[in-house]
Amino acid sequence: MTHYxxxxxxxxxxxxxxxxxxxxxxxxxxxARLVDQxxxxxxxxxxxxxxxxxxxxxxxVPAVWHAHHRRKRVVIATANIALQEQLVTxxxxxxxxxxxxxxxxxxxxxxxxxxxxxxxxxVDEPGLAQDEVSRQVAYLKSWAExxxxxxxxxxxxVPASAAWSRFSVGADECKGEDCEFFKDCFVExxxxxxxxxxxxxxxxxxxxAHLAVRQITREDLVLPKxxxxxxDEAHELADIARDFFGWTxxxxxxxxxxxxxxxxxxxxxxxxxxxxxPPLFGAAARLARSPAYKCRLKAPFYSGTNLVVALADLTQRxxxxxxxxxxxxxKRAEAGAIRRRAxxxxxxxxxxxxxxxxxxxxxxxxxxxxxxxxxAKMTRVGNLLxxxxxxxxxxxxxxxxxxxxxxSFDFIRSEVGIPQEAAELVADxxxxxAKQAMxxxxxxxxxxxxxxxxxxxxxAVQQVIDACxxxxxxxxxxxxxxxxxxxxxxxxxxxxxxxxxxxxxxxxRIFKEDISSVLLGTDSFWTGIDVPGEALTAVxxxxxxxxxxxxxxxxxxxxxxxxxxxxxMVPRAIIMLRQGVGRLIRSQKDVGVVVILDKRIIEKGYxxxxxxxxxxxxxxxxIQHIRPFLAGASARRAA
Numbered sequence: 001m002t003h004y005x006x007x008x009x010x011x012x013x014x015x016x017x018x019x020x021x022x023x024x025x026x027x028x029x030x031x032a033r034l035v036d037q038x039x040x041x042x043x044x045x046x047x048x049x050x051x052x053x054x055x056x057x058x059x060x061v062p063a064v065w066h067a068h069h070r071r072k073r074v075v076i077a078t079a080n081i082a083l084q085e086q087l088v089t090x091x092x093x094x095x096x097x098x099x100x101x102x103x104x105x106x107x108x109x110x111x112x113x114x115x116x117x118x119x120x121x122x123v124d125e126p127g128l129a130q131d132e133v134s135r136q137v138a139y140l141k142s143w144a145e146x147x148x149x150x151x152x153x154x155x156x157x158v159p160a161s162a163a164w165s166r167f168s169v170g171a172d173e174c175k176g177e178d179c180e181f182f183k184d185c186f187v188e189x190x191x192x193x194x195x196x197x198x199x200x201x202x203x204x205x206x207x208x209a210h211l212a213v214r215q216i217t218r219e220d221l222v223l224p225k226x227x228x229x230x231x232d233e234a235h236e237l238a239d240i241a242r243d244f245f246g247w248t249x250x251x252x253x254x255x256x257x258x259x260x261x262x263x264x265x266x267x268x269x270x271x272x273x274x275x276x277x278p279p280l281f282g283a284a285a286r287l288a289r290s291p292a293y294k295c296r297l298k299a300p301f302y303s304g305t306n307l308v309v310a311l312a313d314l315t316q317r318x319x320x321x322x323x324x325x326x327x328x329x330x331k332r333a334e335a336g337a338i339r340r341r342a343x344x345x346x347x348x349x350x351x352x353x354x355x356x357x358x359x360x361x362x363x364x365x366x367x368x369x370x371x372x373x374x375x376a377k378m379t380r381v382g383n384l385l386x387x388x389x390x391x392x393x394x395x396x397x398x399x400x401x402x403x404x405x406x407x408s409f410d411f412i413r414s415e416v417g418i419p420q421e422a423a424e425l426v427a428d429x430x431x432x433x434a435k436q437a438m439x440x441x442x443x444x445x446x447x448x449x450x451x452x453x454x455x456x457x458x459x460a461v462q463q464v465i466d467a468c469x470x471x472x473x474x475x476x477x478x479x480x481x482x483x484x485x486x487x488x489x490x491x492x493x494x495x496x497x498x499x500x501x502x503x504x505x506x507x508x509r510i511f512k513e514d515i516s517s518v519l520l521g522t523d524s525f526w527t528g529i530d531v532p533g534e535a536l537t538a539v540x541x542x543x544x545x546x547x548x549x550x551x552x553x554x555x556x557x558x559x560x561x562x563x564x565x566x567x568x569m570v571p572r573a574i575i576m577l578r579q580g581v582g583r584l585i586r587s588q589k590d591v592g593v594v595v596i597l598d599k600r601i602i603e604k605g606y607x608x609x610x611x612x613x614x615x616x617x618x619x620x621x622x623i624q625h626i627r628p629f630l631a632g633a634s635a636r637r638a639a
Contacts, residue, residue: 008032014099015098025052025430027050027429028058028427031047031049031425032057032058032061035397036066038395039395039397045395045396045397046403047425048425050401050431051431051585052431052585053429056232059232059399060087060095064095064099064199073199074199074230076229077207079240080233081203083232083233084202085153088105088201103199106193107190108194108223109151109190109203111171111187116181117184117186118169118180119166119167123140144167149189150189152164158505173341174337179330204231204233204241205244207231209222212244228393231398233400233527234400235412237416241384242381245378245381247344247375248375250371250374251280253341254273257314257338258270258274264317264335264338272313281373284301284374285371294550295551296363304349311345312346314338318339348374359379360379363376379553379560381415382415398416402575402582403575405575405609406571407613410571431585431587431590431615433615433617436617437585438625438626438629439596439619440623441595441602442597442621447600456597458485458488461485463623464623465538467623467627468538468626472519474542475521477546478522481543496518498520499522507519526580531586532589533589538584538593539580540597541581541597545580546572574613578613593630
């Protein structure tokens with residue numbers, strides 16, 4: 001049934017009665033119909049909806065209708081906190097006000113986002129707070145005494161991990177039902193509210209945790225049982241799943257287990273762990289610094305047998321304490337947490353010393369002090385998501401502003417394992433790029449792999465800044481290039497902000513407020529930055545954002561597939577490029593230019609795939625054309 005969508009979106013419908021001057025957005029209505037049809041028919045779907053479509057309302061309306069009329073529970077999973085907050089503070093409250101169908105909604109985050117009352121007892125007063133972490137701990141200690149939700153998002157700043165980690169626990173450390181604070185636990189309260197909600201907003205990580213626990217227990221223990229799922233920002237799902245179903249192991253983790261073993265009298269095991277742990281990570285550090293290591297492990301490098309034995313002993317002893325009924329529940333719960341951590345570490349050591357899982361890539365990370373940690377990620381998660389998610393959920397709709405690459409959904413289908421019969425939609429953009437934007441592909445720049453490129457790129461960025469009177473977001477594919485360009489343009493008369501100077505949210509705020517400022521960023525600045533208006537007039541992109549060749553997952557995929565450049569590298573880069581370009585036009589009144597400094601988009605055969613994936617807009621090879629374009633656009637707006 002879709003007639004109710006007309007009641008909501010059509011002229012004279014619920015939305016138009018609420019908002020004078022409301023006009024239906026064709027892309028929003030099309031996405032709403034796709035989601036409704038998927039939920040009605042029990043089908044999966046892929047919906048690409050460009051920026052400005054209003055995705056939250058588009059999938060929110062059918063979610064509310066099916067929750068109210070069919071008593072279906074809908075989970076909405078997003079990749080970032082900003083969108084979760086928008087859904088629960090703006091979009092869903094709006095629908096609750098506008099729509100005549102009652103429903104309850106809630107937000108459920110991962111355990112690490114909530115204050116742990118048990119951990120709070122162990123946090124000492126920092127006294128006279130001399131450093132930033134100590135000052136944050138002092139503030140959090142005071143906040144913890146008064147919070148009603150325990151949600152870290154209540155804190156008016158983003159706490160450093162060194163501060164917040166003293167107040168929260170992971171799933172492996174949680175004592176569960178045997179904790180003395182279980183009845184007052186903020187996580188359990190949030191789960192109880194979610195269990196009474198028809199619509200639950202969560203994140204990709206918690207969705208993956210739910211799938212992992214359900215795979216083992218066959219029960220819905222993390223998220224409440226749900227019928228329908230909408231995954232927003234779905235282009236990030238595969239990478240988050242790769243990380244989640246992998247692991248990280250470090251020497252401090254082994255040392256903490258040794259301390260835990262000693263805490264309940266297992267001094268021999270503690271001694272064994274302290275003796276056997278350092279050699280593993282020492283060998284890893286030596287290998288990582290040697291010419292023999294290239295971004296991932298390709299052969300076993302260390303036995304690890306004695307360490308596995310010690311961890312197995314700790315697992316068994318902790319399990320025995322956990323099962324000893326005469327002990328107080330609190331002690332048994334502590335033993336259970338130790339058992340889970342020891343078991344996880346034991347599995348990790350076994351895997352990394354034998355490279356036993358063919359679907360994982362194993363690697364070594366060195367920190368700034370040269371200390372090694374070990375890690376693993378899944379190379380392909382399509383089969384896991386197909387069997388654990390799509391085959392066990394009545395309807396899943398994947399939504400993003402960038403799901404297709406080169407006009408096809410083939411790449412995302414392969415990445416996430418969605419069945420071939422899933423419906424598809426590419427919604428029309430509400431923005432007119434042909435009139436609002438211009439694409440600049442500067443002539444005569446060096447190849448981006450040439451050592452002269454950075455100097456030429458800095459010169460081009462400066463020319464764009466001058467043409468736009470600041471108001472430029474420059475996106476880089478590496479910190480090296482970003483820092484080199486920053487060094488050359490930092491004293492150009494404009495305020496030049498750079499990623500790393502302060503938190504991303506603060507950088508974005510200043511960039512919005514200081515109209516003539518310039519912002520340089522990498523990685524996360526390609527997505528999620530929303531700066532409508534004149535503060536952002538140009539987006540400059542230094543290189544086509546191909547995945548890093550030294551990424552262990554990329555290296556493994558390329559080694560396994562001779563066509564990986566075209567089947568994996570190019571589609572990923574296209575999706576990332578489209579995300580970067582999407583930072584420019586954020587409203588009907590925005591006007592600006594996209595400047596891509598990578599000549600390969602013109603000269604290489606695959607470049608046409610990138611160009612065809614971008615919105616249609618006038619193109620020039622000359623930066624000097626920017627000023628006339630912006631002047632003409634301003635004149636047209638004034639008229």
